[in-house]
Amino acid sequence: MAPDTKRSGAGLVETDLLRLATAGSVDDGKSTLVGRLLYDTKSVLADQMEAVERATQGGGDPDLSLLVDGLRSEREQGITIDVAYRYFATPRRSFVLADTPGHVQYTRNTVTGASTAQLAVLLVDARHGVVEQTRRHAAVMALLRVPRLVLAVNKIDLVDYDETTYLTIAKEFVEIAQSLGYGDSDDTAVVTIPVSAKVGDNVVVPSERTPWYDGPTLLDHLESVPVDGPDAAAPFRFPVQTVIRPRTAEYPDYRGYAGLVGAGTVRVGDPVVVLPDGQRTTIEGIDRFEGSVDSAVAGDSVVLRLADDLGVARGAVIAAADDAPEAVTEFSATLAWLHDKPLVPGRKLLVKHGTHTVQAMITAVLDRLDVQTLAREPDPDGLEINDIGHVAITVAEPLPLDDYDRVAATGSFLVIDPQAGDTLAAGMRA
Structure with a gap:
């Protein structure tokens, strides 16, 4: 199987997907960076670009931040208020990007955007370096166990592409990340990249103005970094969303438990325990919209059928019998x-x-x-x-x-x- 595809619980081949979040202080250029990613990967429709060009004040090069900060109220305040989700794709990978606000009072939105992220891109202004909000965002990412961080040292053009400035910022950030538990056994856990979102240096295309930097561009890294599924290697967990009892002539005795597989893998025949009551049984069948399947993995929405008629209701958790929480x-x-x-x-x-x-x-x-x-x-x-x-x-x-x-x-x-x-x-x- 190709490295940029995976097989779902139903046996279908899907494009590899990376969920990422962005965070940074106000005016670090985060919206421009996201806009640059969308623009340079040709993920922007012609009418969107026309609207951006019309809205760009003073003419000249289009203000790519307007691709993200689309609401007039946000542009007038100069900050992005809510979490905006952007979807784009390259031939190698598809992306869901949660663009979170930069102002300190909206840290709660950063928590929302990062809660499902597999990677976070944190921005700093090369002129200012690591600031308190950078530390706060790194701490939030560590708290939420986002497995990989990228520090984009933005506006490198405004410090004349100075290598020493970049290396000083990168060293400080790596030390902070390591103190939060990153990078102990994975050299892709913390990566730093010098970029200019406005000009385009090292965002999608390598820059000739940073000959001292031999690492990947931001997009290269996003396309190649290993992707870990949500709790894919963890023991099986299944919070029950609702009980399915159609009561039809075709299915007179059908009883299934619908929900999202929260963690791990479940297969027909697996022994399970229903929590918090502790009732034990086995998986008799796994149903999806397109039909029955032999297994399901974290992230799959399925209906589980149990071998025994138990009193299972919404709110129960069906878990692996040999590895269940107390x-x-x-x-x-x-x-x-x-x-x-x-x-x-x-x-x-x-x-x-x-x-x-x-x-x-x-x-x-x-x-x-x-x-x-x-x-x-x-x-x-x-x-x-x-x-x-x-x-x-x-x-x-x-x-x-x-x-x-x-x-x-x-x-x-x-x-x-x-x-x-x-x-x-x-x-x-x-």
Whole structure:
């Protein structure tokens, strides 16, 4: 099989897909970089380019950032407000790009955009180097276990393509990434590239103006970096979304459990356990829209049929029988606090884990991350918006939580305001 294809659970050959996120401080040129990628890979329609050329102030070369910051309100404020998803493809790979906002008050949007990313591109302005927001974004990527980072040292043209400037920034960033756990066993985990998004240096085409740089362009790296599926190598986990009982003459006794395979692989005949109750059975069949299949992998939407008639409802987790998590009511976790309403320990909240929502209480805030020094501040009073902290949680019903390091799909959860219904935090069991 060619290296740029893969085989799905239904036996179909699909184009290789990379999910990536971008992040950077305001005015680092992130929107221009994304626009340059879209433009140079010929992923922009003619009428879109005509609109950009008309909107470019003062004429001259088109402002490629307008391909991303399409909303007038965003352009007037000079910042990108929400997560924008862009889709493009080359002959070697397809891409889903989550372009996240750069302003510090929108760090919560960065968490959203990076939550499913397999690689993150962080930008810095070559004139300013690594700043606090760079450290914050790197910490968020490490928190979410995004496996690979790329530092794009942008606007290299504005420092006269100076090698020393680039190497100083790259060295500082690699040290930060290593302190967050990157690069211990994978030399593709942290890559730095000098680029000029406006001019196009080393974005898609190698630049003659950086003869001292012999690494890949940004697109070359994105096309060739190994792609890891979501929890593909983890033990099998399947949060039940709904119970399927058609009750028709053709299928009088059909009972199936629909959902998305969160982690691992499941095959017909596999022994499984239904959590949190602990009932054991085997997989009798796996159904997809196009018909029955022998197996399914992480990311597949399927209906599972079990050999035994069990009382399985929405919110249950079907897991590998020989490697299942313990259902717990008390646990510690890392939270990225996303709401302007601060966290106060002891307040009643909701925790949404997979497809199940339970009452909960955060009983203590154990520490808070200082994004400037990456040190842990012990015993803070609470968490404010954009803070990252370690907390103790008690829930009203047992939850089958994995450690996030091991299985992200069932090691993550949301904290929700029970009155307003707002999402307050993204959580990962420590």
